Amino acid sequence: MDILDKIKKLREETGISLMECKKACEETKGDIEAAKEILRKRGQAMASKRLGRETGEGIIDAYIHDNAKIGVLLDIRCESDFVARSDDFKTLSKEICLQITAMNPLYLDEEFIPADQLEKEKSIIKEQLKDIDKPADILDKVIEGKIKAYIDENCLLSQKWIKDPEKRIRDLIEEAIAKTGENITLGRFTRYELR
Numbered sequence: 001m002d003i004l005d006k007i008k009k010l011r012e013e014t015g016i017s018l019m020e021c022k023k024a025c026e027e028t029k030g031d032i033e034a035a036k037e038i039l040r041k042r043g044q045a046m047a048s049k050r051l052g053r054e055t056g057e058g059i060i061d062a063y064i065h066d067n068a069k070i071g072v073l074l075d076i077r078c079e080s081d082f083v084a085r086s087d088d089f090k091t092l093s094k095e096i097c098l099q100i101t102a103m104n105p106l107y108l109d110e111e112f113i114p115a116d117q118l119e120k121e122k123s124i125i126k127e128q129l130k131d132i133d134k135p136a137d138i139l140d141k142v143i144e145g146k147i148k149a150y151i152d153e154n155c156l157l158s159q160k161w162i163k164d165p166e167k168r169i170r171d172l173i174e175e176a177i178a179k180t181g182e183n184i185t186l187g188r189f190t191r192y193e194l195r
Contacts, residue, residue, distance in 0.1 A: 006030050010039075016179055040175070055185045057084045063097035069194040072097045075187030083180045092176045092184070098162065099169055100191050105156040108186055113151070121150050156189065 001009070003025060010021040010032055016039050024035035058077035065071070076093045078084050099105075107113050125146045129139055152158045157170045177184050 001030075003030055006032055006035075010035055039178070040171075055079055055183050057081045058187070059084050059090070059093060061090075061093040061097055063094065063101060065101050070101050071192045072100045072189060074100065074189045077185045077187055078180065079182040083182050083184075086180065088176060088179055089184070092172060095161075095163070095172060096156075096169060096186070096189075099159065100156065100189055102162050103156075103159050104191060104193075105159055105189075106154045107156070108188065109155050109157045110151050113155070118147065121147060156186070 007021050007025050010016075010025060013032075013036070020039060021035070024038045025032075027038060028034035055077035057080055058075065061074045061076060063072045063074075074093060074097050076089075076096065078089060083089050122143060125143050129142060132139065134142075152160070157168070157173075159169050161167045161169060161172060173184050173186070
């Protein structure tokens, strides 16, 4: 496969501009996997630069599961109406709706978890560990790890993506920011389920 085919393949797989794909391929001497990693790191850097920018446009997306017993409403924001109408933005929105349907997150991010809820979780974990004979510093690390797991399980942005557990929802958004060149944020979401 010549370099042009590799650039084209990288562009198709990532959706990132041809110039960025070309630079990444040149840096890695045609190694597509290494080029993807470079593009991912650049996307994260680009996302962090755009974080403070106003997201006044966007869409409200809805998803109803095939069984018609679970539904999701999602408020997803970007900087311009042009991006809000793009297929990439709508695809991202659908993926996040599917994630919410499947994983039922309770919070958008860690900062939205009430402090008393975290304290309640810590007390439950301490109760579970009370009969374990380990030094206090080790028990503290176990508690810290279990709290992190609770956050990762219950916060949408920290959850592993159902289609690729190597990525988190935060990573999907950062990749979309790299593709669109605009800041993208999630406003709020609601999941409905008939029981």
